[in-house]
Amino acid sequence: MSILDYFSAILLAGGVFFSFTGAIGLFRFPDFFTRVHAASVTDTIGVILIIAGLLLQTSFDLNIIKLLLILAILLLTSPTASHALAKSARHGGLLTLAESNRSNDR
Amino acid sequence: MTEVLIDLVLLGMLAMTALRVIFLKDLFAVVMLFSIFSFVSALIFINLDAVDVAFTEAAVGAGISTVLMLGTIALTGRTEKKNSHSSILHLVVVCVTGAALIYGTMDMPPFGNADNPIHQHVAPRYIEDSPKEVGLPNIVTSVLASYRGFDTLGETVVVFAAMIGVLSLLGTARPTNKRATPESGLAKHRVLHVVAKIIIPFIILFALYVQFHGDYGPGGGFQAGVIAAAALILYALVFGASFAHRIVSPRQLEVFAPLGVLLYASVGLVGMIKGANFLDYNVLASTAAAGQHYGIIIIELGVGLTVFAAMLGLFYAFSNQVERSNVQ
Amino acid sequence: MTGVLTATCIAILVVMAMALARALKAPTVYDRILGVNMFGTKTVLFIAVVGYMTGRPDFLDIAIVYALISFIGMVAVLRFFEYTAPIE
Incomplete structure (x- = not known):
């Protein structure tokens, strides 16, 4: 393995690690809005790290552009989807944990 | 493993x-x-x-x-809806059919075996001769568009017929008289507006890439038509259907869909006029390989046009119905 | 190097399984959508990594399609929520 391969392996492992934490957050976090937070933030960093890891293994050709395109598209759409989803959940009347606790106390 | x-x-x-x-x-x-x-x-x-x-x-x-x-x-x-009928008879029918199907697979040769009948008949000929006869790197495209061109023509007609069927059930989208207003879309989601504006050109560009790169990599007319339609559907979803109607109106789609089928069939007719069989591309240009190339590019364009029009037409018909039922 | 890619591939598959579990059994309907969204992103990454693992980088085209198209599904979901009040 060359030095690039080592770097690539480290990046891939980092991406996988963050993806895992996001998936665990989907189950462990207390209310929907924190779960959105867990999923979307780790999604973004996971995508960046994994695509970067693959980029280090690509020779200089069209595939680099394709990978960068995937990265750019995912960086745009994935947070947007999460943002819009959280907004429409808010619109639909879903409360955060703190808010629902407060309304229960009263 | x-x-x-x-x-x-x-x-x-x-x-x-x-x-x-x-x-x-x-x-x-x-x-x-x-x-x-x-x-x-x-x-x-x-x-x-x-x-x-x-x-x-x-x-x-x-x-x-x-x-x-x-x-x-x-x-x-x-x-x-709650289903009040007893479903035991259905269960029996499904179980018997499933058992028969599984029994049928017992006689099938093992998965991926090189001696399977499917690998013995036409596949070796496609793999060995298509680089010479058609000259495309993507053998799937040469099989679909050239060797089985007649099949693909039939499939394009099926897509066209499906569009006619749905439109006759749901009714075509009438051009609305009211002016297009931003309120008709997801007006409150400003972030979505910006991102959609950035993404849509990429989708259309990628559809063109898939359309014309289908001879060399995965893809072709069908996929390109779907992706291009998806771009306009995204536009209609975010900004409202009346905005999308201004770019491609339902009436234009009614022209595009048959046009694609006719384009496809006319390639076959040109071949017949030049004295070959229907959909024989060899005679379209001076050499057989060039003729195959022209033929495949044109019929893929026809497929793409019909699929684009059918997909977008379906969406317009649905969104028209939804909007009408919302008004009432 | 294939070993690393294979390991990445399997790990992404596990994450996909967890997202699937969330989509199958969710406290609110929004959590389901969140699971589907996560599954979509991970599908794109999975396709890219599998393409490198098997040495077939034309798979990247499919990854691009998914990255572009799954966004449309999400937008359609939002549009649907604007039309109909959510039932819980």
Whole structure:
């Protein structure tokens, strides 16, 4: 393995690690809005790290552009989807944990 | 070994999703699960190296079928109707059919065996002769567009007929008299507006790439038509249908759909005029390989045009119905 | 190097399984959508990594399609929520 391969392996492992934490957050976090937070933030960093890891293994050709395109598209759409989803959940009347606790106390 | 493992895991996911779809009563959740179903089946196709099939599944399954199914739910209601009939007879029929099918697979040769009948008949000829006869790197395209050109013409006609069928059920979208207003779309989501504006040109560019690169890589007219339609569907969803009507109006679509079929068939007719068989591309240019190239590019364009018009036409018909039922 | 890619591939598959579990059994309908969205992103990454693992980088085309198209599904979901009040 060359030095690039080592770097690539480290990046891939980092991406996988963050993806895992996001998936665990989907189950462990207390209310929907924190779960959105867990999923979307780790999604973004996971995508960046994994695509970067693959980029280090690509020779200089069209595939680099394709990978960068995937990265750019995912960086745009994935947070947007999460943002819009959280907004429409808010619109639909879903409360955060703190808010629902407060309304229960009263 | 790894691929077998991945296949097994994916098949397990597919089965679990399908079972959950059967037992869920909330149809909206069912639509969500169907999009996962499409993701997983595309992954299985990829794992089996069927790249072009996976491409079609990716283009249709995750985007447009979700949109159309959500449109249907918006029209019909979100919960499944209670079924009061006894379902024992159905269960028996399904079990017997399933048992017969499984019994039928007993006689099939083992999966992936090189001696299978399917690898003995036409496949070796396609693999050995198509680089000489057609000269395209993507053999799937040369099989679909040239060797089985007549089949593909039939499929394009089927897509066209399906569009006619749906339009005659739902009615064509009338051009609205009211002026296009931003309120008709997702007006409150400003972030979505900006991102959609950035993404849509990429989608159209990628559709063109798929259309014209289909001879060399995975893709072709069908996938390109679906992706281009998806771009306009995104525009209509975010900004409102009346804005999309100003770019491609329903009336134009009624011209595009038959035009694609006619373009395809006319390539065959030109071949006949030049004294060859229907859809024989060899005579279209001075050399046979160049003729194949021209023929395939033109018929892929025809397929793309018809599929684009059919997909967008379906969406317009649905969105028109939804809007009308919302007004009442 | 294939070993690393294979390991990545399997790990992404596990994450996908967890997202699937969330989509199959969710406290609210929004959580389901969140699971589907996560599953979609991970599908794109999975396709890219499998393409490198098997040495077939034309798979990247499919990954691009998914990255572009799954966004449309999400937008359709939002549009659907604007039309109909969510039932819980």
